[in-house]
Every structure is written in structure tokens, then in C-alpha cells.
Amino acid sequence: MSDFITFWHMHAPILSILIPAFTAFSLVLLGNPGSGALEHDPRQPWRRGISFISILLGLATAISYFMMASTGQITVYQLGEWSAPFGIVLVLDRLSAFMVLLTYVLATPVLWFASKEWDARGRYFHVMYHFLLMGVCGAFLTGDLFNLFVFFEVLLLASYVLLLHTQGKARFQLGIHYVTINLLASALFLIGLGMIYGNVGSLNMADVARLVPILEPEQHKLAIAGGLLLFVVFGIKAAMLPVGFWLPKTYAVATTPVAALFTIMTKVGIYAILRVNGTVFDDDFSQAMLQKWLLPIGLVTSLYGVIGAIGADRLRRFIGFMILSSVGTILIAIAMSNTQAWAAALYYLVHSTLIAAAFYLFSGWITSQRGEFKDHLKIAPQMKQEKITSITFLVIALMLAGLPPFSGFWGKVFILQSSAQSAYQGWIIAIILIVSLLSIIALTRVGFVLFWRASRPEDNPKEPAYAVYQALPDRAPARNNQTIYVLLAGLILYVVFAAPIQQYTLATAEQIRDRSLYINQVLKKDREGNVISVASYDPTYLPETKYGGEALDSNAHYIPYIISENSLKGEHISPYKQRQIQQQLNNESVAPTDAQLKPMEP
Template identity: 75%
Template sequence: MNAVIQFWTEHTPIFSILIPAFTAFLLVILGNPGAGALSGDWRQPWRRGISYVSSILGLATAIVYLISASNGQINTYNLGEWSAPFGIVLVLDQLSALMIVLTYALATPILWFASHEWDIRGRYFHAMFHFLLMGLCGAFLTGDLFNLFVFFEILLMASYVLLVHGQGKARFQLGIHYVTINLLASALFLIGLGIIYGSVGSLNMADVARLIPLLEPDQHKLAVAGGLLLFVVFGIKAAMLPVGFWLPKTYAVATTPVAAIFTIMTKVGIYAILRINGTIFEDDLSHSILANWLLPIGLITSIYGVIGAIGAERLRRFVGFMILSSVGTILIAISLFNTLAWAAALYYLVHSTLIAAAFYLLSGWITSQRGAFKDHFNIAPQMKQHKVVSLVFFLIALMMAGLPPFSGFLGKVFILQATSHSPYQLVIITVVLIVSLLSIIAFTRIGFVLFWRATTPENNPDTDEFKAYQALPEQSPARNDKTIYLLLSGLIVYMVCAGPIQQYMFKTAEQIQNNALYEEIILHKDNLNQVISVQPYDPENLPETKYGGETVDPNAHLIPYIISEDTLEGEHISEYKQRQIEEQQVQEPAHPDDAKLKPREP
């Protein structure tokens, strides 16, 4: 048991990536026939069982992560046993633990819902679902900017396939638009990374944060420009204006479970803005530029979203516009750049993700009950389950519009409380209240169309309308209602436990604003407590380890500080190099500059 605990402790941060990765590869190897043959395929129960077990295991792992991180401890995992900034590092702190729990808390019930009939409408649904989870967890855990790009691409490639799951002309057309937009964002991402690397000399998040204040003025401005380019990329992912017009139409054509799980996708962009632009680029120039732009962007996005919802003609697009509005509200909180506001943003982020997913699931339920009218805002015969559907709609409306006593209301109250020292307090309060009022109007409008003005069903058995109405299902799609109840129950618990949850959010906001702690945990130091790094990057300034030969290496004494003991004792360190290490360690450096990396002799 001790060996198991030790293994878990040593490799903790990587399990949330490996679990969905191995699951996805196993499901691909298991094979997949054409979509039309999936329902009778003997492997389908195996796919669902493997997917269930993996999702539940991932949720359990995420909860353990959250409990472990709740005491303020930051766990790191050095891939390849190379310490940061030379190697890739995974970082598990309170923010990443929170986001992973949110991901699995959303994914697990949606996967259960999708596994009844939705997963047989297209090939490799379960494999792509777990590749998506792999990319999400990797993005939340990585401590390296380039690997953030890598995990973004993994989750995006999975989302491309999931978006067109079930086929259809509209899905294919908007899928092309979605791919094009994200390919452009990926290109900008790479350009931004190149600018940052060229000016800073590192892509490790902690190392970039440490080095930016030390740059020359020209290099510093160039690094800030790279950071702002990343902000544009993350803004596209988060669907903030003016780069978020794509979301309502794109999510509207996705199948019901895919649209529901996609509600976490915008939060990846918000997470990246918070992590990268909010904490890594913490210098005065970056903050002044970001603060000047982020608040008006948040205000405009929030207002535009709710106005678009009022003018929407379909329920699914209505949900998409409400997501835009919630993104704007979160950006408003982030723009305040104080601990209380960021804690409020995190609280509202969780609420907005879960309630939007529940609303997409309700859209699927309503669509099945309205037949040919689908989710269009046209007067239609009364739904067979109009009482229970209207009650669920009413509850979701209260939560999403931010009415008391639900979590949406509490989240907005927390945000308004955080504006006490802001010079724009009156503007923020006014916009938040107006958006809430307009949200109520928007929900009243669609409730009026869908329920109150619904006509009496045709009762003449000889008419086609009667036959069409009788052919509609008497119950909700399988597991649809139960999944909605599960998500709404979770939100009610979230509201009841708002006190301790908000305390966790506040500690999380404090931790992510403490860059000194982040750097201390991640960056390795030598015996003089100096960070082993170099700027700008030059491969000649690295200690030589692999088959070092007989080359004189003045940095040999630093080798034990950047690789593990097992690697140090392995075959890649020659006897000649071992002697250099021992000789240089005997000669203690007299000055901190003597401990820095030096170029090797040619």
C-alpha cells in the first residue's frame, strides 16, 4: 500500500491526462463500423463500459486532486525527469484542480446521457470524447506555453469531429467555419509563442513571468506584444467580442450532448486569459493595456449577448447568446484585477458552465416534444409534457438570469461586491443590472411563445395534424430529463454551499496571483539559491550530459540540479563528466554570478 501511495504521489498531476489518453487509444484500437451498424455491433457495450469506467475514474481522480490542492499545496511533475525551465512541467494547483473537477463533473453525466442513442449516430464518438477530455485536462495542467498550444490542438481536433457527429449539411457547413476560425487562431498562437520565445528565451510559464521584468525596453515591448497576441487567441476560444460571433450558430447545429460538453470549451479560453495574461504578464505595461481593453470588451460582450438572445429565432441560438453574455460577465470580473473579483469570476464560471449545459439538454427535450416545429420560436401545439418541461424551463431561467437565491444571483453579487474600489463601479453595476433585466425579458419572451401561447392539440383523428401530434413521444428522450435534474441538483448544492466554495475560490485567486510561490515551486535552483536559467537561449550554454565525451564543461556542477538522481547515475553521464561534476562541486562558487551558465569551450 505504501508503494501505491508513493507512486500516486510521485506521478499525481499526469494521471488526469493519461486516463482519457489511454481510454481514447483503446477505443480506437477496438475499432468502429459504419454509423448505421453501430446499434447492432457486439463491441458497442464494451465501448460504453470502457468509456463509463474511464469517466468515473477521471472524476474520482479530479476530486482527489481538489482535496489535495485545497490546502494550498502545488504539485509538479517533470516529464522526462528534466526540471523546468529546460523540461516540460505539469502543475497541479487550486485553479487547475478546480477546472479538472468542473470538466469531469460535466462530462460524466453527459457521457451517460449520450450513451443511450446519440453515440450510435456517428463513428468514434467515445474515442473523440476522451481525446477532448485529454486536451482539456492537459491545458489546465501544463506549465509550459508551447504545450498549452499542443493540448489546445488536441481538444480542437476532437471537437472538429464531435461537431459534425451525426452528419448533416448544416453541421458540415458550420464545421468548416469552425475549423477555419480555429486554424487562424492556432496560427496566431504560434506567432505569439515565437515572439515571446525570441524576446524572453523561454516558454515555461514561471520562467517567462520571472524574466519579463528583467528585459531591455525593446525586448520587453516585443514580449508584451506576443502576450497580447495570445490574448486575442484566447479571446477567440472564449468567444468574446469582437471575435466571438461564431459561437451561437456553431453550437446550435451540434448534437445535444456535444453542445452541452462544448460549454466547457469557452472556459478554456477564460482560464488561459486568467493564467497567462492575468498572472504571467504581470508587469505594469501588460496590465495597463489589458485593463484598458478587458473591461470594455467584457461590458460589450455581456450586453451584445443578451440583446442577441432577445432577437434569437431558435432556442439553441438563444442559449449560445446567453453563453456570450455570461462570458462578458466573467471578463468584467477579471478586468478588476483584485482577489475578490477573481474569486467571484471563478464562482460564476462554474455556475455558467453547468447551467448552459443543462439548457442545451432542455433544448433537446423541447425539440423532441414539438415535432416539425423543433426549437423555432413559432406557436405550436401544447407539448405532451408541458407541465414538467415548463417547470424545468422556469428553474433554468431563474438560475441563468441571475435571480435570487440561486448561484447565478450569488455570482453576480460577488462580482458587484468586488467593484467597491473600482473607478468604474457605477458603470459595472449598471451594466450587470441591465443585462439581468434584459435576460428576464428574453426568457419571458420565449416562455410566452413556447408555453403560454401554445395551442390546443388537434383532436380530430382524421386530420394529419392529429396523427403527427400523436406520433410525438410521450416522454423525454432517454436519460435527457434525468441528466438535467442531476445538473440542476448540483447547482442547487452549489448554491447551498456557496460559503465554503467561495472561500476556496478566494484562496485560489490568492494563489494564482502569487507568482513568487509559483516560481519557487516550479523553477529549480542551484546550491546558491539561483534559478538555473539563461536568457537569451543559447544551446552552447547548457550543461552537456548525453555521451559527453572529453569536452570541458564549466557547467558540470549544475547537472545534479536539473536532472533526477536516477538519470545522473545512468549510462548517459560518462565517467569523465562525473569527475568534472565532483571536482566543480568541491570548488564552491564565491559569487552568485559564478553559478550561472557559461558557454562551453569549442
Template identity: 75%
Template structure:
């Protein structure tokens, strides 16, 4: 009888990538007419239905992963049954499951809102939305650095199209800037990968983390330089200073649902910093440089964001600067490098993502209610839904500023508690409190302009303001306010269940700091505790094996062409790995001579 539970548990990681991938493929087959014809296209309800079913299925899948991961189990999926570090591996642990749930918890209300009208303003909205989800979920699940680059490129390609959704000169202009910045980041990513592979001989995260501390001299310095270059790349994705100035203006010109879903993209950068620089490169030299730089960058980013919000001239840019400030807070938690701080950061990352998305959706509501004034922070006629909008704004302001009894307050309390072990305790407490105070001032300023100082509508039909007021819509855009309330309700529930969630985040922080557990789950280890990537291959015995089976001879899991004795004559593996193999074959440390390190064709 078919065991569905075993099948689901075994293939869990790949399903999160396949669901949006197949959805995009199906939506492509449905075709897509010009933007002007989408409203009347008979296939549009089908696109919306398929798209919504897919994200709901993705959310259910992510929740099931959370249940699996909460047991402490690390699920490793090896594509084509190639063992790590040679094959592609997907890793489902507490951290990746947590981020997947956050991704789909945001995607469901945002897509539901976008399906009311926004998806008809440009072609292939749903296709690109699911390609974006595919890239994000893949980045959270991958177990090697090169495929992290691949999934980054997938989500970036989708984001390029989504940013221009709805067209417009301003979107196109800032879209060019966004593409240019990310192309530069992609080039730096490849250079960093080349430096790491050239020194370590592997790009599997577990294998790299195991080998880097054993490197000597220039090879070790090259690997550390590569890791720091990746840190710069992830910083660009996360929009940390001084490489994050692009975010406020870029997100300000994106359409409302696109700006809302983009709030999760910066968290992919935060995740990569935590996973790669925080755990993979667990090396004294690397962490020394990394911790000191990251703490300073986090403090500056946090204070810069809120100062920028004080001077913002548009509501969308105001939100962008507040997002920057929250990114700085998250960087501070990573830089503290202790379990309590990382757990606090994981709790805060959900709050900062959902409240920023709700605020961007609120910007769409305000823009529609203010007519020609849109989201510009200028005195305008009162909105027809002023009371409902003011109440929503007040709730968002309290949550985002970190005031009790909301999740932002709890997140900052957890962060302040974690500073007890940090030498930067005084600086962190001061910056967090100053940022909270300045946030309240900034929100008060915006609230005065939008609501308190708004002009009373004229009763005289001859007055210009009377015509402006009458032209304003009676209600918020379809589903806009409801999507906001769904996100705010989710954040309320986040406070109610704060205790079990915090327990999960603490366990997550402990798990990602347990490098031995991560390596054991991913790398094949023999009875002597050696990883298969350093074992010599025996070409005389190659028994047939199947993934997941017990094999007496561990050489059966190796790849002859990569680590056979003849590989010592080539340069397609690193000098360090050649030296390791030579030591095992000859029984004594041997450094390959220059002739051995030359390409095979020259012999």
C-alpha cells in the same frame, strides 16, 4: 511495502491526462463499424461501459486532487525528470484542481446521456470524447506555453470530429467555418510563442513570468506583443467579442450532448486568459494594456450576448447568445485584477458552465417534443410533456438570469461586491443589472412562444393539427430529462455549499496571485536564490541525480548543451540569456558582440 498514497500524490497530475488517453487507445482497439451498424454491434455496450467507468474514475481522481490542492500545496510533475524550465512540467494547484473537477462533473452526466442513443449516430464518438477530455485536462495542468498549444490542438482536433457527429449539411457547413477560425487561431498562437521565445528564451510559464520584467527595450516590447497575441488567441477560444461571433450558430448545429460538453471548452479560453495574461505576464506595461482592453471587451460582450438572445429565432442560438453574455461577465471579473473579483469569477464559472450545459440538453428535449417545429421559436402545438418541460424551463430561466435563491444570483452578488476597488464600478454595476433585466425579458419571450401561446391540440381527427399532435413523442428522449435534473441538482448543492466553496475560490485567487510561491514550486532555486536557468554549467562535475533528491551541487540539475560556456557562441538561446551567463562567467556585465551571436558554423 508499496505506499499507494505517496505514489498517487507524486504522480497525480499525469494521471488526469493518462486516464482519457488510455481510454481512447482501448476504444480504438475495439474498432468501430459504420454508424448504421453501431446499434446492433456487440461491442457497443463495452464501449459505453469502458467510457463511463473512465469518466467516473476521472471525477474521483479530480476530487482527490481537490483535496490535495485545498491544503495549499502545489504539486509539480517533471516528465522524464527534467528540471524546469528545460523539461515539460505539469502543475497541480488550486486553480487547476478546481477546473478539473468542473470538467468531469460535466462530463459524467453528458456522457451518460449520450450513451443512451446519440453515440450510435456517428463513428468514434467515445474515442473523440476522451481525446477532448485529454486536451482539456492537459491544458489545465500544463506549466509551459508550448504544451498549452499542444493540448489546445488535441482538444480542437477532437472537437472538429465531434461537431460533425451525426452528419448533416448544416453541421458540415458551419464545421468548416469552425475549423478555419481555429486554424487561424493556432497559427497566431505559434507566432505569439515565437515572439515570446525569441525575446525571453523560455516558454516555461514560471520562467517567462520571472524574466519578462527584467527585459529591456525592444526585447521587452516584443515579449509584450507576443503576450497580447496570445490574448487574442485565447479570446477566440473563449468566444469573446469581436472574435466570438462564431459561437451561437456553431453550437446550435452540434448534436445535443456535444453542445453540452462544448460549454467547458470556452472556459479553457477563460482559464488561459487568467493563467497566462493575468498571472504569467505580471508586468506593469502588459497589465496596463491588458486590464483596460479586457474590461471594455467584457462589458461589450456581456451586453451583446443578451441583446442577441432577445432576437434569436432558434432556442439553441438563444442559449449560445446567453453563453456569450456569461463569458463577458467572466472577462469583467478578470479585468478587475483583485482577489475578490477573481474569486467571484471562479464561483461564477461553475454556475455558467453547468447551467448552459443543462440548457443545451433541454434543447434536445424541446426539439423531440415539438416535431417538425424542432427548436424554432414559432408557435406550435402543445407538447405532451408540457408541464414537466415548462417547470424545467422555468427553473433554468431563473438560474441563468441570476435570480435568487440560485447560484447565478450569488455569483453576481460576489461580483458586485468586488467592484468596490474598481474604477469601473459604475459601469460594471449598470451592465450586470441591465443584463439581468434583459435576460428576464428574453426568457419571458421564449417561454411565451414555447408554452403560453402553444396551440391547443385538435380533437377532430380530420384537422391537420390533430395529426401533428398525435405524432409527437410521449416522453423525453431516454435519459435526457434525468441528465438535466442531475445538473440542476448539482447547482442546487452549489448554493447550499456556497460558503466553503467561496472560501476555496478566495484561497485560489490568492494563490495564483502569489507569483513567488508559483516560481519557487516550479523552478529549482539555489542557496543564493538564483534560478537554475541562469547559472553557468560546470562540465567538470556531473554527479548522477534522481528527481526529488537533495543535491549539494546545483549544477548537477543543469543541461550542459543549453547553458555551457560554449553556448555563448550559438544563437539557440536568447541574447538576454547569453548576457546573463556572460555576466556570471566574467564577473561583469558583457554584451555579446555580433560575432558571438552568429551561428556556430560560421566560426
């Protein structure tokens, strides 16, 4: 048992990436016929079983992450046993554990709902579902900026396919727009990474955070420009204005379970802003730029989203605009750049994700009950389940509008309390209160159209409308209402346990603001206590390789600190290099005053 616990602690961070990855590959090997034959395919129960077992394992792993991180421990996993910044690392801290747990808390009930009927309407649903989870979890866990780009691409590729699931003209048209926007964002991402690497010499987050403040003025400006370019990319992912217009229409055409799952996608962008622009680029200039631009962007996004919701003509687009408004609220909290505000942002982030997912599932329920009217906000005959749907809508509306005693109310209260330290407290309070009032008006309009002004159904059997109405289902789609109840119950528990959750988010905010702690945990030091890194980037430095011959290397004594003992004894470390390592370790005079790599002799 002790061996298993040791193994778990050593390899835990990689499991949330490997579990969905191996599941997706296994499902690909299982095969997938055309969508019309899926329901009767004998392998379909196997797909569903494998998929659901995998997501339960992922949920258990996420819970264990949360418990590990609750102690304040930062776990670093070295891929290939190479230390940062020379190798890629995964970092499990309070923030990443929090976001991975949120991902699985959302993904598990949504998959349970989708596995009843929706997964049989298109090919490779479960494959892409798990590839999306792999990309999302990888983005939350990686400690490397380029690796963040890679995981963004993984989740985006999966989202392209999921968006087009079950096909359709509208999905194809908006899918093209969605792909085009994200390809542009990916190009900007690479340009930003190039600017950072060309001036810092590293893409490891901890190393970049350490080196940016001590760069030469010209290099510093170019590196910051690269960081601001990443901010634009993350803003596109988070759907903040003026680069977030794509979200309401795009999410509106996605299938019900896909739209519900996509609510976590905007939070990946918010996470990246918080992690990269909020903590990695944490020098005075970067923070000044962030506060100068992010606060007005958050205020405008929040206000624009709720105004768009008031004018929406379809329920799904209404939800998309409300997501935009919630993104703006979270950005307001991040822009205040203090520990209490970041804790409030994290608390509100969970609420906004789960309530938006529940609302998308509710729109699927409404669509099935209204026939040809679907989710259009037009007067239609009363739904057969009018009482239960109206009660469910009322609960969702109260939560979404931020009325007491629900989680949205407490999230906004925490944000307003944190604004006491801001010079723009008046603007923040005014906009949040105005948005809350407009949200109530927008939700009242929706309820008015869907329920209060609904016409009486046709009761004359001789009329064609009577047969059409009788053909409508008299109950919710399979597992639809149960999944909504699970998410709403989770949000109620979220309020019940608001105090310990707020304590965790506060500790999380304190941890991610403590850059020195993050740097000390991720980067290795030599025997003098100096970080082993490159400062600044030297393009003339060429490391010796197994195939590059033998050359005098003044950095040989650093090797035992950045690779594992087994690798040190392996075939890639030549006898000549081994002798240099030993000689330099035995010779105190070669120890430099700092731990920066030096060019090798030609």
C-alpha cells in the same frame, strides 16, 4: 499502502491526461463499424462500459486533485525527470484542480446521457469524447506555454469530429467555419510563442513570469506583444467580442450532448487568459494593457450577448448568445484584477458552465416534443409534457437570469461587491444590472412562445395534423430529463455550499496572484539559492550531448539540481562530464553569483 500513496502523490498530475488518452487508444483498437450498424454491434456495450468506467476514474482523480490542492499545496510533475525550465512540467494547484473537477462534473452526466442513444448515431464518439477530455485536462495542468498549444490542438481536433457527429449539411458548413477560425487562431498562437521564446528564451510559465519584468526594453516590448497575441488567441477560444461571433451558430448545429459538453470549451480560453495574461505577464505594463482592453471588451460582450438572445429565432442560438453574455460577465470580473474579483469570476464560471449545459439538454427535450417546429421560436401546439417541461424551463430561467436564491444571483453579487475597488464601478454595476434585466426579458419571451402562447393540439382524428401530433413522443428522450435534473440539483447544492466554495475560490485567487510562490515551487535553485535558468536567451549557447564530444562546461555543477539521481548515474552523463560535475562542486571558486547558464567553450 504507503507505497501506493507515495506513488499517487508522485504521479497524480499526469493521471488526468493518461486515463482519457489510454481509454481513447483502447477504444480505437476495439474498432468501430459504420454508424448504421453501431446499435447492433456486439462491441457497443464494451465501448460504453470502458468509456464510463474511465470517466468515473477521471472523476475520482479530479476529486482527489481538489482535496490535494485544498491544502494549498502546489504539486509539480517533471516529465522525463527534467526540471523546469529545461523540461516540461505539469503543475497541480488550486486553479487547475478546480477546473479539472468542473470538467468531470460536467462530462460524467453528459456521457451517461449520450451513451443511451446518441453515441450510436456516428462513429468514434467515445474515442473523440475522451481525446477532448485529454486535451482539456492537459490545458488546465500544463506549466509550459508550448505544451498549452499542444493540448489546445488535441482538444480542437477532437471537437472538429464531435461537431460533425451524425453529419448533416448545416454541421458540415459551420464545421468548416469553425475549423478555419481555429486554424487561424493556432497560427497566431505559434507566432506569439515564437515572439516570447525569441526574447525571453523560455516557454515555461514560471520562468517567463520571472524573466519578463527584467528584460531589456526592446525585448520586453516584443515579449509583451507576444503575450497580447496570445490574449487574442485565448479570446477566440473564449468567444469574447469581437472574435466570438462564431459561437451561437456553431454550437446550435452540434448534437445535444456535444453542445452540452462544449460549454466547457469557452472556459478553457478564460482559464488561459487568467493564467497567462493575468499572472504570467504580471508586470505593470501588461496589467495596464489588460485592464485597458479587457474591461470594455467584457462589458460589450455581456451586453451584446443578451441583445442577441432577445433577437434569436432558435432556442439553441438563444443559449449560444446567453453563453456569450456570461463570458462577458466573467471577463468583467477578471479585468478588475483584484483577488475578490477573481474569486467571484471563478464562482460564476462554474454556474454559467453547468446551467448552459442543462439548457442545451433541455433544448434537445423540447425539440423532441415539438416535431417539425423543433427548437424554432414559433408558436406550436402544446407539448405532451407541457407541465414538467414548463417547470423545468422556469427553474433554468431563474438560474440563468441570476435571480435569488440561485447560484447566478450569488455569482453576480460577488462580482458587484468586488467592483468597490474599481475606478469603473458605476459602469460595471450598470451593465450587470441592465444585462440581468434584459436576460429576464429574453427568457420571458422564450417562455411566452414555447408555453404560454402554445396552440391547442388538433383533436379531430380526421385531420392529418392529428396523426402527426399523436406520433410525437409523450416522454423525454432516454436519460435526457434525468441528466438535466442532475445538473440542476448540482447547482442547488452549489448554492447550499456557497460559503466554503467561496472560501476556496478566494484562496485560489490569492494563490494564482502570488507569482513568487508559483515560481519557487516550479523552478529549481542551486546551492546558493539562485534560480537555475537562462537570462536572457543566448543563441550561441550549445549544450554538450552524448554525441557531441567532450568540451569544458562551466555549467556542469548545475546538472545535479535539474535531473533526478537515477538520470545522473545513467549512460547519458559521460564519465568526463561526471568528473567535471564533481570537480566544480568541490571547488567553491567556480560558484557564480547568479544561476544563469554560460556559453560552453568551443
